[in-house]
Amino acid sequence: MTERSSLLSQDERGRPAVLASAVLRGAIAAGLGLGSVAVLVAALWISSPAPDSGPGEAFHAAAALWLLAHGAELIRTETLTGAPAPMGVVPLLLSALPVCLVHRAARDVLEPEEGHGAPSPGGAFALVTGGYLLVVGAVALYARGASLSARPLSLFFPCALVVAGAAAAGVWTACGRPLGPPPSWAPVRLHEAMARTRFLRRADAVGRSALAGTAVLLGGGALVVASALVWHGAPVQESFLRLSTDWGGLIAVLLLALGLVPNAAVWGAAYGLGPGFALGTASTVTPLAFTGSPAVPDFPLLAAMPAHGPGAPLNWAAGAVPVAAALTVAWFTARRAVPARGEREEAWSPGETALTTTLGAAGCGLGAAVLAAAAGGPLGRHALADFGPVWWLTGAAALTWTALIGVPAALLLRAWRLRGRTKEEDDAPAAGTSRKAAAPVLPPPPAPGPDAPAGPGSPAAPRRRWWSRAAGETVPRPEETPAPAAVPVPPSGGADEADLDAYDFLPIDPWHARTPADGPPAPHPADGDASGEPGPA
Numbered sequence: 001m002t003e004r005s006s007l008l009s010q011d012e013r014g015r016p017a018v019l020a021s022a023v024l025r026g027a028i029a030a031g032l033g034l035g036s037v038a039v040l041v042a043a044l045w046i047s048s049p050a051p052d053s054g055p056g057e058a059f060h061a062a063a064a065l066w067l068l069a070h071g072a073e074l075i076r077t078e079t080l081t082g083a084p085a086p087m088g089v090v091p092l093l094l095s096a097l098p099v100c101l102v103h104r105a106a107r108d109v110l111e112p113e114e115g116h117g118a119p120s121p122g123g124a125f126a127l128v129t130g131g132y133l134l135v136v137g138a139v140a141l142y143a144r145g146a147s148l149s150a151r152p153l154s155l156f157f158p159c160a161l162v163v164a165g166a167a168a169a170g171v172w173t174a175c176g177r178p179l180g181p182p183p184s185w186a187p188v189r190l191h192e193a194m195a196r197t198r199f200l201r202r203a204d205a206v207g208r209s210a211l212a213g214t215a216v217l218l219g220g221g222a223l224v225v226a227s228a229l230v231w232h233g234a235p236v237q238e239s240f241l242r243l244s245t246d247w248g249g250l251i252a253v254l255l256l257a258l259g260l261v262p263n264a265a266v267w268g269a270a271y272g273l274g275p276g277f278a279l280g281t282a283s284t285v286t287p288l289a290f291t292g293s294p295a296v297p298d299f300p301l302l303a304a305m306p307a308h309g310p311g312a313p314l315n316w317a318a319g320a321v322p323v324a325a326a327l328t329v330a331w332f333t334a335r336r337a338v339p340a341r342g343e344r345e346e347a348w349s350p351g352e353t354a355l356t357t358t359l360g361a362a363g364c365g366l367g368a369a370v371l372a373a374a375a376g377g378p379l380g381r382h383a384l385a386d387f388g389p390v391w392w393l394t395g396a397a398a399l400t401w402t403a404l405i406g407v408p409a410a411l412l413l414r415a416w417r418l419r420g421r422t423k424e425e426d427d428a429p430a431a432g433t434s435r436k437a438a439a440p441v442l443p444p445p446p447a448p449g450p451d452a453p454a455g456p457g458s459p460a461a462p463r464r465r466w467w468s469r470a471a472g473e474t475v476p477r478p479e480e481t482p483a484p485a486a487v488p489v490p491p492s493g494g495a496d497e498a499d500l501d502a503y504d505f506l507p508i509d510p511w512h513a514r515t516p517a518d519g520p521p522a523p524h525p526a527d528g529d530a531s532g533e534p535g536p537a
Contacts, residue, residue, distance in 0.1 A: 018117040022109045022124055026131025026167075029105040033098045034139060037069070038062040040255075047248035057147070063139045064148035069094040070136070071158035071374070072150040079380075086151070088377030089387060091259030092266075095374075099166045102132055106170030121171045129167045133160060202356050205336035209356075210363025213329040213402055217368055220321030221268030222261075228268075228304040239303040257300055263388070264301050266375035269368065270389035272321030273397040277376070277389040279305070287315045295383035322398065326405035329364060333357045333406075334413035341417050350411055357410040361402035369395025 041062035045051055051058075064074055073088040109124040119127060136159065143149050150159075172178075229236055243253050267277045276286035279302075283292030290308045306315055333356050337348040348356070369391045376388020 015117065018119055019123070019127060021116075022119055022127035023131035023134075025105045025109055026102070026128035026133075027135050029101040029128075030098075030132045030135035033069075033101050034063070034066050034135070036097060037066045037094075041065065044248060044252050044255075047251070049246050049248065060143055060146035061148055063143040064146065064150065065094075066098075067136070067140060067143065067150045067155075067159065069098055071095070071154070071162050072140075073154040073377070074148050075151055076148055078147045083381065085380045086378045087148075087380075088154075089260075089263070089379055090374060090377065091256070092262035092375060093259045095162070099162065102128065102163055102166035103170040103173070105132070106167040107174045110171060110174035121175055124174075125164075125167050125171045128170070129164050132163050132167070136160075136163070201336060202352070202359075205333055205356050206359040206363055208336075209329045209332035209360030210367060212332050213325040213360065213364035213398075213406075214367035214371070216325040216328045217269040217273075217321060217364070217398065218262075218265050218371070220272060220324055221270070222265035224268035224272055224318050224321065225261075225264045225301075225304070228306070229301075232304040235303040236300045239298055240300045243298060243300075253300070260301060263375040266371045267389055268318070269321060270372055270394045270397075272318035273368070273394060273401060274319075274322075275390060275393035275397050278386045280383045281386045282383065287311045287318050297379070297384075322401035323405060325364060325398070326361070326402040327409055329360045329402050329406040330357060330409035330413055333360055333410045334417060337410070337414050338417040342419070344418060347414070347418060350414070353410050353414050354407050357407045358403055361399055361406050364402045365395045365397075365399030368398035 038059060041058055042055070045055070045058040068074055068087075068090055071090055073086055076085050076087050079085050106124055106128045109128055110118050110121065112118045118124070136155065140150050140152075140155055240250070240253060240257075244250050270277050271285065271287060274286060276284055278284050280292075280295030283290075283294035285294075285305060288311045290306055290311070294305070296302045296305070333353060337353040337356070339346055372389040372394035373391035376391070378385050379387045
């Protein structure tokens with residue numbers, strides 16, 4: 001009792017330091033991201049041959065750009081009309097920096113060095129998120145009143161949500177990525193379902209297939225954008241050279257274009273899915289047609305738009321992107337539905353396979369909707385108030401494509417993987433023969449005497465049972481004694497019959513009738529009398 005109380009008091013004394021360390025890790029993660037963006041903006045400002053502002057304005061721009069990377073919507077006050085204009089298109093490549101830093105900070109809090117304590121998973125999530133958001137609030141106050149400032153409501157949604165999601169992912173990674181158990185307030189049926197192995201396997205299959213389908217959508221969208229950039233190479237080059245004449249400006253345009261490459265991949269995926277994306281409130285780009293009057297600023301990625309008017313067969317080829325995503329969802333589901341090729345015992349039923357594929361399609365649609373919402377946004381007022389894909393149309397199209405194509409494809413793949421069992425069953429005798437040949441060879445029996453019957457391979461040699469050898473009894477041959485039950489034995493050669501003698505039938509008479517002290521056991525009515533004559537059938 002004394003030793004335990006001493007340890008508890010030591011932990012209690014160290015607990016405030018552990019909590020402070022978790023908060024500090026979150027603040028350091030925010031500082032690293034802010035410092036990286038500030039160094040980049042300062043380098044571009046220094047390299048500019050004719051900067052039109054001082055270092056203070058450059059650091060205000062860096063703070064606003066860092067807030068934009070978290071999803072916050074910026075307000076631009078210096079416009080041609082003098083009216084403030086929103087700017088909500090987030091460079092997704094730049095958003096990867098704060099997300100990775102928060103994820104790593106939350107993971108490292110739960111994986112401390114030896115001799116250091118760690119808070120609970122819930123405490124780590126709250127402390128790291130709180131420390132990070134403290135820096136976010138301070139930076140938002142610093143950028144307030146500048147030419148670029150953050151809208152206050154956007155700091156709560158989606159900025160705080162992005163930070164909390166990255167911290168939760170880091171805690172989940174540090175805990176070993178567990179699946180369950182659900183919270184105590186959840187229904188009892190959910191607890192029972194989570195306790196079943198089949199439910200966990202289905203949840204894992206749904207998550208993997210949804211992530212794989214979303215990744216294929218992004219990859220296909222990136223391929224569509226790359227093809228468009230190559231096809232419209234001359235307009236893209238002209239737009240890039242027209243935006244700036246010095247090296248500092250060209251590097252800034254190049255970095256901005258690289259930061260928007262993931263956005264362009266999402267737009268390409270939305271284009272292949274069918275809904276396309278908006279270039280302002282009066283123009284929409286789809287594979288079927290490019291309609292309306294686009295309000296397009298001069299930018300290299302936007303110079304690769306298709307021609308205005310109806311779409312050509314080359315534009316329709318972008319429909320291969322959702323087809324590939326649907327087949328990917330079906331393939332990942334079928335591999336889990338039939339874990340081993342041809343194994344029917346562990347295979348899922350067609351209904352379970354179709355349900356899992358549908359849930360994976362729903363997850364793929366949800367991922368496409370979230371990415372479409374993050375990749376678009378306003379770039380101004382009036383004509384540029386709607387810029388990028390519509391999130392709910394993109395998600396609905398992804399769900400429809402993957403469900404309509406993925407479910408039949410998953411059922412066909414399931415049947416194809418189960419078909420492999422037929423060939424294995426046809427080859428089963430050959431496989432059994434090879435396994436028998438590979439069995440250990442028994443030692444040869446002793447050489448028979450001059451009066452002994454022929455060997456075990458001879459048809460005149462009586463087969464002997466292991467219990468008859470112990471009692472000294474000669475058992476009639478199998479062809480003279482009717483067996484109580486017919487057991488089919490596969491035909492084999494002489495060496496195989498010698499192996500079969502070691503695995504003979506068990507006796508059917510009671511054990512006390514075979515005691516050596518009582519003499520030979522009494523003959524069974526089905527075996528006949530001692531003379532070898534068979535009894536009545």
